[in-house]
Amino acid sequence: MDLSSYYHLLFTLLAVLVSGVIFFFSRKAGGGKGLNLPPGPPGWPIVGNLFQVARSGKPFFKYVEDLRPKYGPIFTLKMGTRTLIFLADANLVREALIERGALFMTRPRENPTRAIFSCDKFTVNAALYGPVWRSLRRNMVQNMLSSTRLKEFKGIRDDAMDKFIDRIRAEAKANGGAVWVLKSARFAVFCILMAMCFGLEMDEETIERMDEMMKTVLITLDPRIDDYLPALSLFFSKERKRAMEVRQMQLDFVIPFIEKRRKALENPGSDKSATSFSYLDTLFDLKIEGRKSGPTSAELVSLCSEFLNGGTDTTATAIEWGIAQLIANPEVQSKLYEEIRSTVGDRKVDEKDMEKMVYLNAVVKELLRKHPPTYFSLTHAVTEPTKLAGYDIPTDANVEIYLPAVGDDPKLWKNPEKFDPDRYISGNEDADITGITGVKMLPFGVGRRICPGLAMATVHVNLMLARMVQEFEWSAYPPGGKIDFTGKLEFTVIMKNTLQAMIKPRA
Numbered sequence: 001m002d003l004s005s006y007y008h009l010l011f012t013l014l015a016v017l018v019s020g021v022i023f024f025f026s027r028k029a030g031g032g033k034g035l036n037l038p039p040g041p042p043g044w045p046i047v048g049n050l051f052q053v054a055r056s057g058k059p060f061f062k063y064v065e066d067l068r069p070k071y072g073p074i075f076t077l078k079m080g081t082r083t084l085i086f087l088a089d090a091n092l093v094r095e096a097l098i099e100r101g102a103l104f105m106t107r108p109r110e111n112p113t114r115a116i117f118s119c120d121k122f123t124v125n126a127a128l129y130g131p132v133w134r135s136l137r138r139n140m141v142q143n144m145l146s147s148t149r150l151k152e153f154k155g156i157r158d159d160a161m162d163k164f165i166d167r168i169r170a171e172a173k174a175n176g177g178a179v180w181v182l183k184s185a186r187f188a189v190f191c192i193l194m195a196m197c198f199g200l201e202m203d204e205e206t207i208e209r210m211d212e213m214m215k216t217v218l219i220t221l222d223p224r225i226d227d228y229l230p231a232l233s234l235f236f237s238k239e240r241k242r243a244m245e246v247r248q249m250q251l252d253f254v255i256p257f258i259e260k261r262r263k264a265l266e267n268p269g270s271d272k273s274a275t276s277f278s279y280l281d282t283l284f285d286l287k288i289e290g291r292k293s294g295p296t297s298a299e300l301v302s303l304c305s306e307f308l309n310g311g312t313d314t315t316a317t318a319i320e321w322g323i324a325q326l327i328a329n330p331e332v333q334s335k336l337y338e339e340i341r342s343t344v345g346d347r348k349v350d351e352k353d354m355e356k357m358v359y360l361n362a363v364v365k366e367l368l369r370k371h372p373p374t375y376f377s378l379t380h381a382v383t384e385p386t387k388l389a390g391y392d393i394p395t396d397a398n399v400e401i402y403l404p405a406v407g408d409d410p411k412l413w414k415n416p417e418k419f420d421p422d423r424y425i426s427g428n429e430d431a432d433i434t435g436i437t438g439v440k441m442l443p444f445g446v447g448r449r450i451c452p453g454l455a456m457a458t459v460h461v462n463l464m465l466a467r468m469v470q471e472f473e474w475s476a477y478p479p480g481g482k483i484d485f486t487g488k489l490e491f492t493v494i495m496k497n498t499l500q501a502m503i504k505p506r507a
Ligand code: HEM
Pocket: 124, 125, 126, 137, 306, 307, 308, 310, 311, 312, 314, 315, 318, 372, 373, 374, 376, 377, 378, 379, 442, 443, 444, 445, 446, 448, 449, 450, 451, 452, 453, 454, 456, 457, 458, 461
């Protein structure tokens, strides 16, 4: 959504040049005339608010945030041919995603680049509501992310946590006590997910190469102007060619690992490093409702990428904001450390301890309330035209849920600005993170499309923070400096000034 100034100029010129063509097509398409859409800033003919957003110089989430005071809890942005309807209110979110969840549970049409990488919506997150989504989601939830399965991967997590702490320690030693938080956290989570996904032992270099590949894919997926103005797509043949090349590179890189795992399963004992279970095992012969064959190799690549991408940046982002808050609130850090010591004494904190650690759970909940890693849930769409808050919601609109509007709402929270884990302990405030008993925060979304990785991600965030605080005392770098809590949008909302912190090993 962050378009450079070069893009602004180029696209303004292009828009003028081809406006006649677009006008013709948009008129043919109907353009949403006669609908009572939610209010929104007036836009230009054809391009809608596209250039206003691009020219504002604000991150997209900031632009949206600034519209709320003027337009209220539900508003519209027209981005070229796409209509984006934003929900920024707990009651509307509950009505749409929970009470009328069946209606709001599909995804909008995919742009052409995304369609290439999702194998035409053959992933849990991109699939339309229907048999493919049901089959893929059921498999992920029941066969991979159930609580029994999660326990089986404890060894992988323990190993990754030890390596994570060693890496931090080594980095601090080489840099006078300073460490970059996001990078190490990201790598640790990625290692866990890789092992769970492929069930193969991989050296650090291979894991780093896979990570690079996945990052290249995410960059290729960044929205382009022709996603909003398809009539301009003839000017983007170079970018389309590049997307095809990146997809081919991804297939060439990932398929050999898939085949290696397939062989290890076919010849048990042949690969000594292969683990007993992996996500791929659940996918090889997966029965997809309405289809005779299981997933193709290309589809397996898309499903594995989804597994890796869904859980890596999101979790690492939470850790970065979490450490930033523990530095800015030393009393919270001390209290957390005290809880760890009183719960486990001198031994290493283990995920089995998490249940007993009330304060740790409160810190993580407060962290996800204040800093949901993604500010928008994945885009929803309605399966048939409907109304919400008296406005029309057409089937071709993107329904976007703005998450901070709920977690930061002063009608729902006392001093929402304050990072205060004690709010949950005092018994005065609480929130069901799954949204089942009420929607007060929704870092994982709510309703039928709620993040299937919720339980695993919560274990990862709890465990990483607990180990980090048990091993080290965290403070600002440079010493005495103030933490800047400005965010910037990448795939998630990370810290604008990526966090470097000082650590001191605990005595
Ligand atoms: C702190 C970590 C995480 C956060 C904050 C997070 C957040 C989210 C959010 C907001 C959604 C959109 C829900 C909606 O459409 O309304 C989502 C969906 C999804 N997440 Fe996560 N997620 C996290 C970790 C994970 C992990 C670890 C995995 C799996 C390995 C995962 C896999 C998915 C998938 C597959 C979907 C799509 C679900 C569907 O469309 O049915 N996520 N997540």
